[in-house]
Structure formats: structure tokens, C-alpha cells
Amino acid sequence: MNDLFEYVPSAVIGTVSGLRTFTSPAAVSRAAANSSLPVQEPLLGFLRSPKTATALTILAALELIGDKLPSTPSRLKPPALIARLISGAFCGAALASAKKKDIRQGAIIGGIAALGGAIAGYQVRRMIVEDTDVPDFVVALAEDAIAVSLAIASPNLPASR
Numbered sequence: 001m002n003d004l005f006e007y008v009p010s011a012v013i014g015t016v017s018g019l020r021t022f023t024s025p026a027a028v029s030r031a032a033a034n035s036s037l038p039v040q041e042p043l044l045g046f047l048r049s050p051k052t053a054t055a056l057t058i059l060a061a062l063e064l065i066g067d068k069l070p071s072t073p074s075r076l077k078p079p080a081l082i083a084r085l086i087s088g089a090f091c092g093a094a095l096a097s098a099k100k101k102d103i104r105q106g107a108i109i110g111g112i113a114a115l116g117g118a119i120a121g122y123q124v125r126r127m128i129v130e131d132t133d134v135p136d137f138v139v140a141l142a143e144d145a146i147a148v149s150l151a152i153a154s155p156n157l158p159a160s161r
Contacts, residue, residue: 007109009095012154014088014110018075018117019147020067021083024091026060027151029053032094037155041097064144068137075118088114095155 017024025047031037032044033053039045046052066072073080092110093103125143129136 006099006101007092007096007106009099009154009157010092010101010106010109011113012150012157013091013095014113015117016147016151016154017084017088017091017110017114018119019121019143020060020063020151021080021087022056022060022063023147023151024087024154026053026056027148028091028094028155029056031155032098037095037098039094039098040100041093041103044094044097044103047094067144068140074122076122081115081118084114084118085111088112088117098155 013024013028016027028037028039029047029049030053032039032047033050035048039047075081075084089107089111092113093107095110096103096106121143125136125139128134128139
């Protein structure tokens, strides 16, 4: 059971990917670029680049804006869902690497958490909008705040209890 707790950061960042695809990689890259997240895996070394962190942050900001547009497709449509799964797996692997854990397990946990985050985020947002007088835009902003807060916190979560 303790082994499972070692991957809590990967699960949290994966959940964030399920809510907002680019928020997780932006936060992970920012943390790696400012040396607060020591990504160990050489294949993920590009995350330490300030240029990568800036590009991912711009993509995350654009996604936060785009999410509010009525023409934005559901996060559960195959292209959006696949992107979230990849983002979650990628970020889960990066956090596992930084915590000196198995990156394959981090990727699997991050990907599964992204799927759960996407489905739960969609259902909760839909339920709140349908069952209350709160407009979708307001619920989306609250979801943004949760995603960004969790993304910022996840690299700093301890790898074990």
C-alpha cells in the first residue's frame, strides 16, 4: 500500500490534465525550469527549458480562455480525451521521475487519473449548471481555479506519507 502513496503527485497532476490539458504540463515545466522539480529522466529534460515553460504556459492560458467558448467541444470527445490522457501520462511520468520513482508507473497512474478527472470534471460541471442557477461560465472559472491550484501544488506533494 505504501508504494501506491509514492505516486500521489502523479495522480494529482493526472487529474489536473483531465480538467485542463495544458495546465499540467505548464506547471510541471515551470517547476522544472525554476529547479524546484528535479526531473531526472533525460527524455523529459526539455521540460527544464524556460522557453518550454513559457510556450506551455501560453497554451494553458489559451485553453483556459477557449474552454469558455460555446463552440468548444466536450472534453470527452475522442481528440480532447486522448490529449488529456497523454498529458496526464506525460506529467505523471515527469513527477515520478522527479521523485525518483518508476516513470512507467507514474505515466500509467497519471493517465488513469486524467481519465477520471475528465469524466468527473465533466459530470460535476454539468450537474452544477443543470441543478443550480450558477451559469456555466462561473462554474468553469471555479474549475479553472481548482485545476491551477492543484497543478501548482502537485510537484510539491510528498512522494510518501
